[in-house]
Amino acid sequence: MRLLVSSMKVDGSADGPDMQPLLKVENLVKRYAKRSLVGAREELLALHGVSFTISPGSTLAVVGESGSGKSTLASCLACLESPTAGNIWFEGKDIVTLGERARQQILPQIQLIFQDPASSLNPRWSVLEILIEPLILRRKFNREEMSQRASSLLERVGLSPDIVERAPNELSGGQRQRLDIARALAHEPKLLILDEPLSALDCSVQAQIANLLMELQSSLAMTYLFITHDLAMAAHLADEIAVMNRGRIVEQGPAEQILKQPRHETTRQLLAAVPRMVRALPALEQ
Numbered sequence: 423m424r425l426l427v428s429s430m431k432v433d434g435s436a437d438g439p440d441m442q443p444l445l446k447v448e449n450l451v452k453r454y455a456k457r458s459l460v461g462a463r464e465e466l467l468a469l470h471g472v473s474f475t476i477s478p479g480s481t482l483a484v485v486g487e488s489g490s491g492k493s494t495l496a497s498c499l500a501c502l503e504s505p506t507a508g509n510i511w512f513e514g515k516d517i518v519t520l521g522e523r524a525r526q527q528i529l530p531q532i533q534l535i536f537q538d539p540a541s542s543l544n545p546r547w548s549v550l551e552i553l554i555e556p557l558i559l560r561r562k563f564n565r566e567e568m569s570q571r572a573s574s575l576l577e578r579v580g581l582s583p584d585i586v587e588r589a590p591n592e593l594s595g596g597q598r599q600r601l602d603i604a605r606a607l608a609h610e611p612k613l614l615i616l617d618e619p620l621s622a623l624d625c626s627v628q629a630q631i632a633n634l635l636m637e638l639q640s641s642l643a644m645t646y647l648f649i650t651h652d653l654a655m656a657a658h659l660a661d662e663i664a665v666m667n668r669g670r671i672v673e674q675g676p677a678e679q680i681l682k683q684p685r686h687e688t689t690r691q692l693l694a695a696v697p698r699m700v701r702a703l704p705a706l707e708q
């Protein structure tokens with residue numbers, strides 16, 4: 423995860439002419455319509471001109487308090503929501519303005535993992551069906567190749583291929599999150615957006631999944647955008663940290679710098695909210 427940190431500048435841009443960012447977000451704005459208590463129409467600015475870049479193979483953690491716009495950002499990047507304004511360049515192509523067909527070809531390369539896998543795992547499908555669906559969409563494999571791939575995806579995320587007949591609700595929370603990661607991997611994504619993927623898990627399971635994510639990133643050379651409330655987790659996993667407050671990035675830089683020299687009040691508050699930080703870091707490294 424730290425492979426590319428030395429080539430990243432504080433503003434998130436990359437050094438060198440051939441180091442094209444995998445993702446470049448420019449002035450992203452998302453406005454929601456809402457109703458006030460007295461029923462009047464109001465607008466809520468969930469994203470307020472967000473810009474950053476991520477280099478291939480690196481991890482950017484986005485941290486911020488509840489309601490700061492982190493999930494809205496994730497939804498816009500995965501094209502689940504349309505931004506009100508701004509651009510999202512993925513490998514040099516703006517997925518906001520791209521035609522629908524071209525966008526559909528790019529989208530499998532951007533996978534989103536949520537805190538609660540229930541939203542992405544169909545409860546009526548078996549583990550095998552969940553893993554085979556993305557493979558069917560890729561139209562490259564016959565039936566036997568697909569079930570072999572499903573087994574190797576399960577092994578890759580530390581699950582036994584014996585569970586293929588089970589439904590998601592017959593798995594533990596940690597197993598479900600591993601399955602959701604395997605489902606995402608079936609698309610062979612370049613960018614994994616992880617929206618609080620560890621928050622619903624016990625501490626020891628959190629450490630296992632965090633380690634799995636790090637291992638997968640180094641073996642598959644994926645790029646991560648890791649969303650969390652937890653600055654300690656962000657510092658452990660990320661090369662760079664972006665701190666959000668009310669729809670804006672208020673501070674961004676190398677993880678160590680953000681931890682040691684926080685400049686913005688929001689960052690200081692997030693740091694103060696993590697008194698267990700020093701204890702948590704060695705635990706994660708087990």
Ligand SMILES: Nc1ncnc2c1ncn2[C@@H]1O[C@H](COP(=O)(O)OP(=O)(O)OP(=O)(O)O)[C@@H](O)[C@H]1O
Nearest residue numbers: 454455456466468487488489490491492493494495
């Ligand atoms: N579909 C929607 N319609 C209207 N408002 C929304 C919608 N989705 C999010 N919002 C509002 O946008 C703001 C940002 O929400 P968002 O879910 O992005 O925050 P978050 O940083 O992910 O928070 P949390 O840490 O609690 O998950 C909030 O004020 C939220 O109420």
Ligand SMILES: [Mg+2]
Nearest residue numbers: 492493494617
């Ligand atoms: Mg959220």
